[in-house]
Amino acid sequence: MADKQPTPWPKKILKWVLVSIPVLLLIVIAGAYGYLWYISNFQNIPELRPVDRIVYLNEQKNACLQDSANADGETAPADDDDPLAIRATSSYQGWCNDYRQNFYRTPQGTDFFGLQYAWLPSLERPVGKKQLITREFMRRLGFVYDPSENINPNNPLDMPIGLTWHYAKDSNDKIMDVSCAACHSGQMTYEGTLIQIDGSPGGHALPALQPSQFLPNVYASLFTTMVNPFKFSRFADKVLVDVPEKELSAQKKHLKKKVWSSIWQALVFAWYNHALYPTVEGYGRTDGLGRIANTVYGDDLSPDNYRIADAPVNYPHVWDIWAFDWVQWMGSVKQPMARNLNESLGVRSRLDLTSPAGEGRYDTSAMLPEMHCIEITLQHLQPPTWSEELFGPIDRQLAAQGKQLFEQTCKTCHGPFPSNPEIPISDQPIAKRTACATCHGPSVTDPIKEDAASDSDYHQVATHQRTYTAYPDPDPGDHYELQTKRYEVWQVIHIPLEYIGTDPQSALNMINYRYDISSLKPETTPMTGWEPGIKEEAWSNIDFATGLRYIGGQVRFSQYGNMGIMEGPNVLDRAAMEDLNGFGEEDNPYAWRAYRPRPLQGIWATAPYLHNGSVPSIYQLLLPADERDQTFYLGRKEFNPATLGLRVEKYxxxxxxxxxxxxxxxxxxxxxxxxxxxGVIGFQIPERPGFCRQFTERERMALLEYLKIHDDGKRPNPRTAPHCSNSKWPEKA
Amino acid sequence: MLNRIKHFSKRFLKWLALASAAWLGLVLIALAWQMISAKVRDPDADLVKQEMQPAVTEIVESAREIVSIYRTPEYKRDAHSKAHGCVRANMEVLQNESQYRYGIFAKPARYEAWVRFSNGTTPAIPDYKRDARGMAIKVMGVEGKQLLPAALAGSTQDFLMINSPVFFVRRIDEYQQLMNDTAHGKPFRYFFANYSVNPFKWKLRQLVVALSTRKPPPATPFSTQYYSMSAYKLGPNDVKFSSKACNAISTEGIDDKHPNFLRESLKSVLRKQDVCMELMVQIRDPDARMPIEDTTVEWSEKVSPFVSVARLLIPRHDFDTPQQNRMCEDISMNPWHGIAAHQPIGKINEMRKELYLHTAAFRRMRNGVMLVEPDSWCDSLKEYCPQSAAAEPLATPPPTE
Known part of the structure; x- marks a missing residue:
């Protein structure tokens, strides 16, 4: 026997490689298959609970002419033999069905990686042949479906509310469009009854990248479809059902290209974005401003501009959103169309800021006229009213006590504060009526207050002027928070972070983050009036608000230009232009160190509470913080009328x-x-100024009872009839 | 096969030992780096421009949580929750040199005062364990412009000290993090940067300082020296305070194994003798390394020694009565209870204003106590009121002849 020779190194390595590669490959494949099986069977999303019936709120009988479910809002021609009353139907929350359908299905131009509308119902689960996008799956994810039995022709594939479609401008692809209603239409269940509440917060986790959620599952499914020829063949048969035989193979090739391109775009998104949102948003929340910034400054411009967005906020309710002068949780944005555009860009309307100047750099898929139509439609939406039949009767006596407490405690901040259009801005009631203590607290330790002779004095010397970093020479005399160009609004006040004490992260991120947009700096200074004079050095270090003001302004006016309404034969007159472009409001966004209280009519239907959804019920909102739930569970929205909140037990x-x-x-x-x-805002003890105490249990109950029926009084008159004249359901070009 | 596994595991263990040794080395380097850089840097450079808000608000909120969590069921202080007792004292201001003659030290005088001795840790731990010991003086009946607004001010001047010359937190945002972690029951998360594996992120120097503030117990509360840690105004000067017994106190026969032995030893000393403590002042030399913001840096006593400006005369008495203990829990010590001549300075002190006012008001209201600042012993406890004529039983009239 020869001596055993030591194996030479190269052979050893080769042996290792030959063994380990197949083993590793097997492990990876098994792992991937396990993951796909896991998400195909929805292992980690809540089960559905059955519902027996569906109700709407605020029924107003015979308020609407029965329409032909026409999304344009045109009613069927009246039949002379048919008495009007027979054709009249009920409105709910102030909306007739055509308004509702307009809201549900009007697209806003968003585009998730080129995902096409027709693909969705044709997708199979990543593992198996079962259909992926079903009512059951989507409802388990928190999406809600239109309870109406009339099929909207613009919802041919039975998608959840807010999921609709538009045709892409360049390719004519029918793109899936996530519109306003997706996040601002909610449903709650209560003991087997499903309650449709239009304009209430949505309950899904659309942007989530966790397993089984919408996007991961759809893209896992698309990927398996592409790598599995049998799956692709079934998929193509469904998607290309109308394609004539002789074009089929070409169309299949085209489809393959489109799907691969969409998968690639999704992967690029995941590559850059997967670690940006360390605080899991969960159901019903998203870091709105953080995502807008990461999309516009990051995805659309430069990867250097990605910032950690760790401040998820609730989808706000929208039945009075149009009425305010300042919107967003921090009250940071004023111009309605600017806000709508920002939101739309954050929900991935197409924008490519890396394209060269003058060559469509500011072209976007966002659809401004459609968003204007949605905003106008919302002006006619009413807050939901408490249903005694469903949730039990109101104790009127208790509610009357609650009303007293409300006026003493809540109303001072929550308002509403209607502006009076007939008097000058500086004399608006909010300036006169609101004492310093309203926003800053009865801060007995505040030395400013000692120096000011009176509250009105304080208002004159208050440091309420903005100090923009990006603009030279802010006008020291400007009281920006008092300005509005709209006729009638509800003014909001800003409660500083240190008084309200709620989670500051959302405000701080907006205040502190800076972005580099120097590549967008125009070669020559444009002459247009809205062009902000951004300081030379600020372009590479711009704050959230100013940067979006600039980009958003460019995008809006470039679209108005493309629409041909700025000049030429289709030019809009000044009034129509102002109406379209945010009702003539100036775009003066600003990151206040504050949050904004809203009026409270219908607030019982918007749980969970606070801007970050950290308090599950109004009852807990009235408690000291240490008695609130430290952890609770979300997913299904089961209403709890006893606490005016959600049932948040573990399941x-x-x-x-x-x-x-x-x-x-x-x-x-x-x-x-x-x-x-x-952080302590009440109950302020009248006989001991500056000191607060807890509510008694009886006081809490009284406030809860009153909040069920609280009425904000007359709403501002938007002076608009619902008109969607600028917005037509998009036709294939 | 078995041999192979053995061989492999041996190598693996070796590798593991090497890696852990290297990592430990990193920890040591990180510690050395932090200690040296703290000695070299300009201590206040990064501290003067700190944003106070909303960090202070969050600190207050965490403090409320801490007070709620550690209620017994009584709501205690968020720090120094265990008092050994509040003793009666007279503050006797000495005839001082001109640079010390400001505020209450301006001229010789005698004030009534309360002195509270305490353990630092919340919740309370046995006295024989390592801990910071606190001494707080409330001087009453003080003249001068009070720092707090009228609704909260009295006529008091408080001095708050612990038995370490330095505090371990430098920044407001760090203090917020510490309070937040403490409120969630995980104070060590703060020092180890959320248990990061990177030792350079750890706050090792702060941990060393924090551990050094936790000292073995003195035999009696009079047997250690107390320091204000943060800086105060004294007229135009910036100063730190300190206090220690005028003479060594006999510690014979003290059983230092009892969980409450500091209260017992305080009692036994005051049963036998009057005690004198000095209140001393160290004036800051602006040219020396004596920072105002950075409370982790000690002011050198070589450059500027502590000089006695007043004496606390604690009479022999029994302070451990239910009434006096009740009063001891209800009063609030706050560096901002005081006059403008002794204004607390620096961001940490600024933060303490909001923090102490809020936690005191919170704890008192939860305990159902409504209290304003006392202006004399009698105002605090009726036991110490001079026997008024009306209350005295009428003297028996002399028999008529």
Whole structure:
């Protein structure tokens, strides 16, 4: 026997490689298959609970002419033999069916990686042949479906509310469009009854990248479809059902190209974005401003501009959103069309800011006239009213006590504060009526207050002027928060972070983050009036608000130019132009160190509460913070009329809301003992100024009872009839 | 096969040992780096421009949580929750040199005062464990412009000290993080940067300082020296305070194994003798390394020694009565209870204003106590009121002849 020779190194390595590669490959494939099986069977999303019936709120009988389910809002021609009353139907929350359908299905131009509308119902689960996008799956994810039995012709594939389509301008592809209603239409269940509440917060986790959620599952399915020829063949048969035989093979090739391109775009998105949102948003929340910034400054411009967005906020309710002078949770944006465009860009309307100047750099798929139509439609939406038949009767006596407490405690901040269009801006009621203590607390330790002779004095010397970093010479005399060009609005006040004490992350991110947009700096200074004079050095270090003001302004006016309404034969007159472009409001966004209280009619239907959704019910909102739930569970929206909130007990696959995570703090807006301020806002003891105490249980109950029936009084008159004249359902070009 | 596994695991263990040794080395380097850089840097450079808000608000909110969590069921202080007792004292201001003659030290005088001794840690731990010990003086009946608004001010001047010359937190945002972690029951998360594996992110120097503030117990609360840690105004000067016993206190027969032995030793000393403590002042030399913002840097006593400006005369008495203990829990010590001549300075002190006012008001209201600042012993406890004539039983009239 020869001596055993040591194996030479190259052979050893070769052996290792030959063995380990197949093993690793097997492990990867098994892991991937396991993952796909897992998400194909929706292992980690809540089960559905059955519902027996569906109700709408605020029924107004015989308020609407029965329409022909026509999304344009044109009613069927009246039949002379048919008495009007027979054709009249009910409106709900102030909306007739055509308004509702307009809201549900009017697209806004968003485009998720070129995902096409027709693909959705044709997709199979990543593993198996079962259909992926079903009512069951989408409802388990928190999407809601139109309860109406009339089929909207613009919803041919039975998609959840807000999921609709538009034709892409360049390719004519029928793109899936996530419109306003997707996040601002909600449903709650209560003991087997499904309640449709238009304009209430949505409950899905659309942007989530967690397993089984919408986007991961759709793209896993698209990927398996592409790598599995049998799956692709079934998919293509469904998608290309109308294609004539002789074009079929060409169309299949085209489809393959489109799907691969969409998968690639989704992967690029995931590559850059997967680690940007460390605080899991969960159901019903998204870091709106953070995502807008990462999309516009990051995806659309430069990867250097990505910033951690760890401050998820609730989808706000929208039945009075159009009425305010300042919107967003921080009250940071004024111009309605600017806000709508920002939102639309954040929900991935196409924009490519890297394209050269003058060559469509500011062209976007966002559809401004359609968004204007949606906004106008919302002006006619009413807050939901409490249904005694469903949730039980109101104790009127208790509610009357609650009303007193409300006026003493809540109304001072929550308003509403209607502006009076007949008097000068500086004399608006909000300036006169609001004492310093309203926003800053009865801060007995505040030395400013001692120096000011009176509250009105204080208003004159208050440091309410903005100090833009990006603009030279801010006008020191401007009281920006008092300005509005709209006729009638509800003014909002800003409560500083240190008084309200709620999680500051959302405001701080907007205040502190800076972005580099120097590649957008125009060669020559444009002459147009709206062009902000951004300082030379600020282009590479611009704040969220100013940067979006610039980009958004360019995008809006470039689209108006493309529409031919700025000049030429189709030019709009000044009034129509102002109406379209945010009702003539100036775009003066600003990151206040503050949050904004809203009027409270219908607030019982918008749980969970606070801007970050960290308090599951109004009852807990009236408690000291240490008695609130530290963790609770979200996923299904089962209403709890006893607490005016959601049922948040633990159940299988629910999302665990952990209030100790960054951005999730449930502190602040407290009714607690001690000095008022630093998160304690009430109940302010009249005989001991500056001191607060807890509510008694009876007081809490009284307030809850009253909030069920609270009425904000007369709403501002938007002076608009619903008109969607600029917006036609998009035709194939 | 078995041999192979053995061989492999041996190599793996070796590798593991090497890696952990390297990592430990990194920890040591990180510690050295932090200690040296703290000695070299301009200590206040990064501290003067700190944003106070909303960090202070979050600190207050965390403090409320801490007070709620550690209620017993009584709501205690968020720090120094365990008092050994509040003793009666007279503050006797000495005839001082001109640079010390400001505020209450301007001229010789005698004030009534309360002195509270305490353990630093919340929740309370046994006295024999390592801990910071606190001494707080409330001087009453003080003249001068109070720092707090009228609704909250009295006529008091408080001095708050612990038995370490330095505090371990430098920045407001760090303090916020620490309070937040403490409120969630995980104070060590703060020092180890959320348990990061990277030791350079850890706050090792702060941990060393924090551990050094936790000292073995003194035999009696009089047997250690107390320091204000943060800086105050004294007229035009910036100063730190300190206090220690005038003479060594006999510690014979003290059983230092009892969980509450500091209260017992305080009692036994005051049963036998009057105690004198000095209140001393160290004036800041602006040219020396004596920072105002960075409370982790000690002011050198070589450059500027502590000089006695007043004496606390604690009479022999029994302070451990239910009434006096009740009063001891209800009063609030706050560096901002005081006059403008002794104004607390620096961001940490600024933060303490909001923090102490809010936690005191919170804890008192939760305990159902409504209290304003006392202006004399009698105002705090009726036991110490001079026997008024009306209350005295009428003297028996002399028999008529």
């Amino acid at each position: 299988k696959n629910a999302f665990k809301f952990d209030t100790t995570k960054t951005g999730n703090s449930n502190l602040g807006h407290e009714f607690d003992d001690g000095l008022c301020g630093s």
